[in-house]
Amino acid sequence: MGDPLSATLHVAAHPGDAGAGDVPHLGDALPLCASDPRWLAVALADLDAVHADHLHCERKAAQSALSLVRSYPERADLVLAMAQLAHDETRHVIQVARLLSRRGQPASYDQGDDYAAELCTHIRGREPDRLLDRLLVFAVIEGRSAERLALLAGALEDPRARELYASLADAEVRHRDAFLALARDAAPEAWRSRAAELAALEAELLAHRTILARVH
Numbered sequence: 001m002g003d004p005l006s007a008t009l010h011v012a013a014h015p016g017d018a019g020a021g022d023v024p025h026l027g028d029a030l031p032l033c034a035s036d037p038r039w040l041a042v043a044l045a046d047l048d049a050v051h052a053d054h055l056h057c058e059r060k061a062a063q064s065a066l067s068l069v070r071s072y073p074e075r076a077d078l079v080l081a082m083a084q085l086a087h088d089e090t091r092h093v094i095q096v097a098r099l100l101s102r103r104g105q106p107a108s109y110d111q112g113d114d115y116a117a118e119l120c121t122h123i124r125g126r127e128p129d130r131l132l133d134r135l136l137v138f139a140v141i142e143g144r145s146a147e148r149l150a151l152l153a154g155a156l157e158d159p160r161a162r163e164l165y166a167s168l169a170d171a172e173v174r175h176r177d178a179f180l181a182l183a184r185d186a187a188p189e190a191w192r193s194r195a196a197e198l199a200a201l202e203a204e205l206l207a208h209r210t211i212l213a214r215v216h
């Protein structure tokens with residue numbers, strides 16, 4: 001009962017508790033553009049593909065969070081926030097796996113994610129820039145995921161799937177803010193301008209990207 005790790009896991013077992021509840025306006029620093037309106041129609045036309053991709057998005061989100069624990073073990077706040085976030089994301093993997101199972105759809109191999117790969121090319125190599133960029137690129141991915149999962153939540157026919165997607169969208173907003181809070185703490189002077197730069201780079205990336213039945 002008094003074990004802090006158990007307490008942490010218990011807290012993180014509820015949607016959003018891996019986020020930063022004390023920082024409600026951080027998202028303003030990351031002005032992502034709206035998705036092309038055609039994306040939702042493309043996604044709804046091949047939901048099997050979207051859900052199959054989504055499973056791997058959640059898996060990779062957990063792995064990315066844990067990769068930060070590996071890289072920055074000396075940062076206690078980051079270690080705790082990322083461990084909690086990874087816990088949330090693995091729970092999302094379970095939730096999406098259950099959705100696939102309900103649909104009678106087997107999971108499939110990861111088709112790769114050139115959206116994330118291209119964003120990662122903007123991560124600078126030298127510290128402390130590298131940490132800031134990794135946090136902000138993950139914030140961008142969380143923010144975009146949140147937007148698109150919310151679009152799906154508003155359009156899916158299956159009420160259970162709608163409810164699931166709405167809860168996942170909320171969680172990804174909190175994850176975005178958790179990354180932004182860590183970015184702010186890591187680079188109080190530089191984080192806002194770099195967040196705006198990366199938001200603009202992401203808008204450019206999306207503008208030149210084929211619209212696919214995938215989360216990104």
Ligand SMILES: [Fe+2]
Pocket residue numbers: 058061088089092168171172
């Ligand atoms: Fe997630």
Ligand SMILES: [Fe+2]
Pocket residue numbers: 061089142171172175176
């Ligand atoms: Fe997330």
